[in-house]
Amino acid sequence: MKKELPHFNVEEAYGGSQRWCVDHWMWLGGCAAVTACDSSLYFTLHKGIGGLYPYDAQAISKADYVRFADVMRPYLRPRRKGVNRLPIYIEGFRRFLRERGARNLLMTPWPGRRSFRETREIVKAQIENGWPVPCLTLRHRRAALRLYVWHWFLLNGYEETAASFKVKAVTFGEWRWVDFRELWDTGYAQRGGLILYDTL
Numbered sequence: 575m576k577k578e579l580p581h582f583n584v585e586e587a588y589g590g591s592q593r594w595c596v597d598h599w600m601w602l603g604g605c606a607a608v609t610a611c612d613s614s615l616y617f618t619l620h621k622g623i624g625g626l627y628p629y630d631a632q633a634i635s636k637a638d639y640v641r642f643a644d645v646m647r648p649y650l651r652p653r654r655k656g657v658n659r660l661p662i663y664i665e666g667f668r669r670f671l672r673e674r675g676a677r678n679l680l681m682t683p684w685p686g687r688r689s690f691r692e693t694r695e696i697v698k699a700q701i702e703n704g705w706p707v708p709c710l711t712l713r714h715r716r717a718a719l720r721l722y723v724w725h726w727f728l729l730n731g732y733e734e735t736a737a738s739f740k741v742k743a744v745t746f747g748e749w750r751w752v753d754f755r756e757l758w759d760t761g762y763a764q765r766g767g768l769i770l771y772d773t774l
Contacts, residue, residue, distance in 0.1 A: 577701050578731035578742060582615055584634045587747030589728070590615075594640050594747075603652030604643060605726040605745070609708050610667045611639070611646050612728055612744070613771070616706055617679070625674045646670060656724055658712065660685065660767050663726070678774040686710075686765025690758050693768070694739050697754070698732055700770055706730040709743070709757075710766030716756060721745070729768075 584590055589612045592604035600607065617623040618631050628645065629638040649666040650657055657663055660683035671679055684696060700707050707729040711722040722743065731742030733751065740751045 576731070576733040577698075579616075579701060579704065579706055580620055581706075581730055581744065581749075582619055582631075582634060584639050584747065585636055587636075588749050589744050589747055590639045590643070591745075591747035592643070594636050595643055596640070597644070597647075599652040600643060600647060603656050604647070606657035606663055606666070607643055607646040607650040607652075609726040609728055610650055610663070610670065611642050613667070613706060613708065614642075614646075614670075616730075617676070620704070623676050623679070626671070626676060657726065658710075658724070658766075660710065660769060663708065663710070663769060680772045680774060682770040682772070684768040684770055686712075686758070686760070686767040688767075690755050693758055694754060696770065697729060697741060697768070698734070701730065701732055703772075705771040706744075707771075708769040710768075711757065711760065712764055712766045713760060713762045714757075715761030719752070719757060722752075722757065 590608050592608045595601045595604055614626040618627045649670040664681045697707055709729050710726050712724055714723050727743055727745035729741045730744055733740045739754045741754045742749050743752045
C-alpha cells in the first residue's frame with residue numbers, strides 16, 4: 575500500500591528550504607520555522623485555511639518563501655539547543671495560527687518513546703486523513719540518516735509492504751523515501767517525536 579499527499583513547489587524545489595535564508599541563524603537552525611511554513615502552505619493549498627501565507631500561493635517564489643520564513647521566525651526562532659522539544663513547536667506555531675484566525679487547528683505531541691508499531695499506525699492514519707506529519711529527530715546512531723539529526727522535517731507519504739514501512743521525508747526542498755523503523759529507532763534515550771495535526 576502506498577499513499578502520498580499533494581505538496582507544492584517553490585520554483586523548482588519540492589517545498590521550502592532553510593538553506594535559502596540569508597540570516598545565519600535561520601540557515602543553521604531554521605528547520606522548525608520552515609516546517610511550520612511548509613505546513614502553512616499545505617493548509618492554504620489543500621485544507622482551505624486562508625490568511626496564513628501573505629503572498630501568492632499559486633506561484634510561490636523563493637524570495638517570497640524566504641520573506642515568509644522571516645515572518646515565522648519570531649514564533650519558532652532558532653536557539654542554542656534548537657527547537658528540541660515538541661511543546662516548543664506547538665506553542666510557537668499555535669500562536670502564529672491563532673493570530674491569523676486559524677483557531678480550529680489542533681496539534682498533539684507524539685513523543686519519540688512510543689513504540690515503532692503504534693507510531694507506524696498513527697503515521698498511516700494521519701496521512702490517510704490528509705495531514706502531513708512534522709517529525710523531530712535528535713541524535714541518531716546511523717550515519718546514513720545524518721541529514722535528519724537534530725532536525726525538523728515533514729512526512730507526507732508512506733509505502734508499506736510485507737517487508738518494510740517507508741515514509742516520504744521532505745526537507746531542504748527535496749524528498750526521499752526513508753525506512754521508518756530505522757528513522758524512529760534512533761538508538762538514544764533522548765528522542766524527538768511527531769506532531770499530529772487535526773481540526774476541531
